[in-house]
Amino acid sequence: MTQCFGEWIRRDATPVSFPVWYSGNMNIGILGAGGIASTMAGTIARMHGIENYAIASRDFSKAEAFRKANGMVKAYGSYEELVADPKVDLVYITTPHSQHAANALLALKYKKPVLCEKAFTANQKEARKVLSAFEKEKVFITEAIWTRYMPSRTIIRNLILSGIIGEPYLLEANLCYGNKNHARLTDPLCAGGALLDMGIYPLTFAVMAFAAYPDALQSFATMTETGVDETTALFASFGAKRAILYTSMDGVSDRNGFIYGTKGYLQVQNINNPEKITIFGGNRKPVKIIRIPHGISGYEWELRSCKKALEEKALECPEMPHSDTLTMMGLFDAIRKQIGVVYPFEKHK
Ligand SMILES: NC(=O)c1ccc[n+]([C@@H]2O[C@H](COP(=O)([O-])OP(=O)(O)OC[C@H]3O[C@@H](n4cnc5c(N)ncnc54)[C@H](OP(=O)(O)O)[C@@H]3O)[C@@H](O)[C@H]2O)c1
Numbered sequence: 009m010t011q012c013f014g015e016w017i018r019r020d021a022t023p024v025s026f027p028v029w030y031s032g033n034m035n036i037g038i039l040g041a042g043g044i045a046s047t048m049a050g051t052i053a054r055m056h057g058i059e060n061y062a063i064a065s066r067d068f069s070k071a072e073a074f075r076k077a078n079g080m081v082k083a084y085g086s087y088e089e090l091v092a093d094p095k096v097d098l099v100y101i102t103t104p105h106s107q108h109a110a111n112a113l114l115a116l117k118y119k120k121p122v123l124c125e126k127a128f129t130a131n132q133k134e135a136r137k138v139l140s141a142f143e144k145e146k147v148f149i150t151e152a153i154w155t156r157y158m159p160s161r162t163i164i165r166n167l168i169l170s171g172i173i174g175e176p177y178l179l180e181a182n183l184c185y186g187n188k189n190h191a192r193l194t195d196p197l198c199a200g201g202a203l204l205d206m207g208i209y210p211l212t213f214a215v216m217a218f219a220a221y222p223d224a225l226q227s228f229a230t231m232t233e234t235g236v237d238e239t240t241a242l243f244a245s246f247g248a249k250r251a252i253l254y255t256s257m258d259g260v261s262d263r264n265g266f267i268y269g270t271k272g273y274l275q276v277q278n279i280n281n282p283e284k285i286t287i288f289g290g291n292r293k294p295v296k297i298i299r300i301p302h303g304i305s306g307y308e309w310e311l312r313s314c315k316k317a318l319e320e321k322a323l324e325c326p327e328m329p330h331s332d333t334l335t336m337m338g339l340f341d342a343i344r345k346q347i348g349v350v351y352p353f354e355k356h357k
Pocket of ligand 1: 040041042043044045064065066067070101102103104105107125126127152153154192198204205
């Protein structure tokens, strides 16, 4: 970050630059009072121009406790009350994947712009329905796949384009957390499974590094007793390049991403929120280390992009256009077909 337009992070966070459009307040209404909702509220609390305005839960007492904990203005005991509130500028959907389409369409009923957690929906059919409805009504919506919005994306891509590792030919990335005790992840009715929850990140890492989508995939999985994928490994072809990607809810992994080139290779530490990039030469010795500037939590970038898009009256974010969301959902459908994950609400349709 070389330009400095002003400080937009409050309190003790490391200041990073933001352009001059970053002014005025955007009231966030958070739909669902779970884990990521709490992380995001903590992030918003440290930003300027973006406000923790309202929270909705299916249980009012849960919403009220969340409101108090995060210093919010409003608590609602139903999702519809939140999307109907005229003071909400952006609805942030944080429910399980299976609920995203219905929640987004509820927000559209009140013409509310939406930031929707990943995976955008349970499948491509739902994504197409949601995106075309928002486009028809000219209402903004984007997918909260945070790594697409982070500065590390450009840093990694520019390193590849600089030729420092030569021509990339192979990539390896993983993301595994031992989180199968989290009911949402193993519940087919929530569109659970490692792929949609965590596998999205290694695949996104490969897509961003190669700036392309795979032309062929081969996937293998082990399944939970409930019938969703527990561990998924996949091989992907990107023209002449290849990728090996894996994800699991069974245990932890190092979260590394490696991009191998004809002259050397680079390692991204934590593809889920990149911390450090190490470049290795042909002799496998490190030649350069780049530490990624730390902002608040990493979730600030997608909010910042939403604010800019709303101020420019755009219908999507350039970091994650609707066409990319649709393509990603199509890839997940294809992988799920290979590994045999069908959600109950998709059967007999
Ligand atoms: N970007 C990231 O880094 C990141 C990290 C974690 C999760 N996520 C995504 O965020 C979403 C939520 O994940 P989470 O870990 O926050 O989940 P969570 O802790 O289980 O919370 C989900 C919330 O959704 C609401 N909900 C609505 N219908 C539900 C149903 N049928 N079953 C269970 N909960 C229901 C509940 O809120 P109320 O009871 O308050 O209504 C619940 O607290 C997922 O799409 C996930 O992939 C993203």
